[in-house]
Amino acid sequence: MNEQRPLTVPPKLEAARAGGLEADLKPRMEAQGLTVYYGKKVGVGNVSMPIYANRVTALIGPSGCGKTTFLRALNRMHDLTPVARVEGKALLDGQDIYAPGVDPVDVRRRIGMVFQKPNPFPTLTIYDNVIAGLKLLGVRRKNVLDEAVERSLQQAALWDEVKDRLRAPGMSLSGGQQQRLCIARALAVQPEVLLMDEPTSALDPISTQSIEDLMSELKKHVTVVIVTHNMQQAARVSDFTGYFLTGELVEFGPTSQVFTMPKDPRTEAYITGRFG
Amino acid sequence: MEPVQTRSIHVSQSPLYRALGDRLFVGAILVLCLLVIGIVLVMGWQLGSAGSEALAAFGFWGFLSGSTWDPVQNIYGAWPFILGTLLTSLGALALAFFPALAVAIFAVEYAPRWLGSALSYALELLASLPSVIYGLWGLFVLVPAVRAVQESVYFWAADYAPFLLPLLGNPIGIGMTSAVLVLAVMIIPFAATLAKDSIALVPAAQREAAYGLGATKWEVIRLAILPYARGGILAGVILALTRALGETMAVVMVIGNSNKLPFTLFGPATTIPSAVINEFGEAQGLQLSSLLALGFILFLISGALNLLAAWIVKRMSVEGRL
Amino acid sequence: MRPGGNLERRKLFDRFMLGLLILGSLLVVAPLVLVLGKVFLTGLSALNLAFFVEPYRPLDEGGGGLAHAIVGTLMMNLLALLIGGLLGLAGGILLSEYPDHPVNPFLRVISDLLNGLPALLKGLVIYTLFVIPMGRFTGLAGALALALVMVPIVLRATEGVLKLVPWSVREAGLALGLPRWRVILSLVLPSALPGVITGLMLGFARAAGEAAPLYFTAGGNLNLSFSLGDQVESLALTIYKYAGEPSPVRQEQAWAASLVLTLLVLAAGLLARWATRKR
């Protein structure tokens, strides 16, 4: 992939290292005082947190606390919402994606997104859905595309189920399969970061399982941020967890620490409440 | 949306009044609605039977394919009119399609709200201006301009490409070119409005899917929006075509009304509606029946296309796609 | 491998397509501006008092005005509004208030069909049904043809605005013990009244601009007549006839008539915007 810029070590990372984390930890992204306004209302305020490379970061918190809002700020999706306005910085490999001159189109290519509801392109086949992003990038060679389709579908744990009907419409799949198709579509362009907004909320336990299995496989190549309402899921799949409450990041740290000895009493209340 | 059950409610008025009132009301409404349905059925029947004399005299296919229309010998064939109708309508559709799609996309995807609704209003106006006004404007403004262009093309062709001349025809302004241009303007709003509506119905999730892949705005339109809205776009095209087929006054006023084959690009031509208007005054007997038979053909074509468009729109609204 | 080197080219293409879209939009708006501009400029200078109050006069007597056509247009359109409005309202009420009525699927198809059928054919049918048996053109036949033009417009508009009335309004009325027909007539229709009237206006304006169906039914008449039993003139018909006349006086009258019809259409359109915006 692309070469890394030299990084100034952010204070959060310093703290994480002091907490005895692995030494190879590098932030791929970092939010610095990120605030999103919807009109005058604050959707999420003054969030600073690192997103470590090749780790899964989970965002948890009660409904309406701003998880989706924060996630969409990480690949400039708010550019598309007329009322939304973003302040602060979101660094990708040390470069602010909101800096003037940075193209949101390029940002979104490098930072992929999977949405809460599966949204395959209804008129395209499974194959064409997967390569939709590559086509945009000008990739035309059949063998490259074939390879990308197989690789992405394998990564999304869908290959075995669809390899004999790649030319069937994407809509002919079940809901869980459609979501994995969307994951494959996002992976096909080889993003550096993958943002997932409650990707399993509409799925049955088996599909959920296969997507969770996918995470640990994925993080070898990709940095993953996942929003989830499911505490067990966050505990199972993530390495780091951020807890949001009413538009604020209340706590961020290694998942094991956040779940076993949270620093903030509000986090503890939420987690114990949830784990019962 | 189930209507509320009222049976259990006690009321001051007598049940007779209620039941009778409702019966009478529904009955009256129903009679009026059946009248509407009846009128349209009678329309088809009436045109068919009024034209049956001509269809019997020449045979259905004979009438359709006959290319002579001669009141002196009392021979009537519909082919020049059918051909002229198809050529002008398809030509107009070809000219209108891209501007209509462009304005639909622009109004929904790019224009700020005020401009979008201004464009919608412009389309509404364009659709509702009387066709005689388009005809008048065509005759006094468009035709002279078209004539000037035609003349320069004609003289250029005379010097450099004389083999084109029979294809071009006389550069007199009045004729096929002007009719196609006027028609194109008139049918744009029908294609554009349906396209606009169906583009506006494309779910945000589809746009976001494309944006999330790193698509530019145009790529989002091509990848997510146009495929999703294609049903509505197609329905709009069909609707626009039916408008073009049946458009009467504007075409009559600028097409030159000549049923002499072959038609040329510049020269005068004719269509089914303009033939009906033009010949109606003197028509008697078999000629009148032939005109009505032309009307019947038009009824069949535009009825079928209308139902097709309505069917597509209905499928579109249920499925969101075709 | 780092694909994405084509970004510059794609952005350029994005710009290019936006340019094309704007160009296409201009191509749509331009004819409207040209037509309206010409109608207003020429029409305004041709419009005068005589246009409204004087009937037809031969050219050597100054040409007169179009009072005969205005009277004819109003007479035929008002009668058509009565007939077509009633039929359209009934259809709209059936579709929206009795959504499960077995006739509805047919009615919907028929209304789509009627909406798309060329006005010319509506005139031809009235011609075969009424003019031939009666042996002459009449304003009555013209009004019937125009009613056919109005029905689908009024029907669709009525159905649309009635469906905007929330079901709770009907439920409230039914809960009071009002019979269904009273609920429709005294609660639903009044609360949708601006929209219903707009539909009628739109139908009226559309029909007023139709010339083709009148050609076979009303027949036209240069004399001022107040009877729908006579042949009757209309503004749209006059535009068609006068467009072909060499005399500039007649042509100016045609432009003035165009302006009047355009203003009618503009007013109906603005009214429709206003009535639907309030919701």
Ligand SMILES: Nc1ncnc2c1ncn2[C@@H]1O[C@H](COP(=O)(O)OP(=O)(O)OP(=O)(O)O)[C@@H](O)[C@H]1O
């Ligand atoms: N487009 C918008 N316009 C205005 N306010 C919005 C918009 N989207 C979200 N909000 C508001 O921003 C706040 C945060 O919403 P957000 O969707 O980020 O919550 P969330 O944590 O993702 O909730 P959930 O768990 O229910 O998905 C909420 O109060 C919401 O009402």
Ligand SMILES: [Mg+2]
């Ligand atoms: Mg959310």
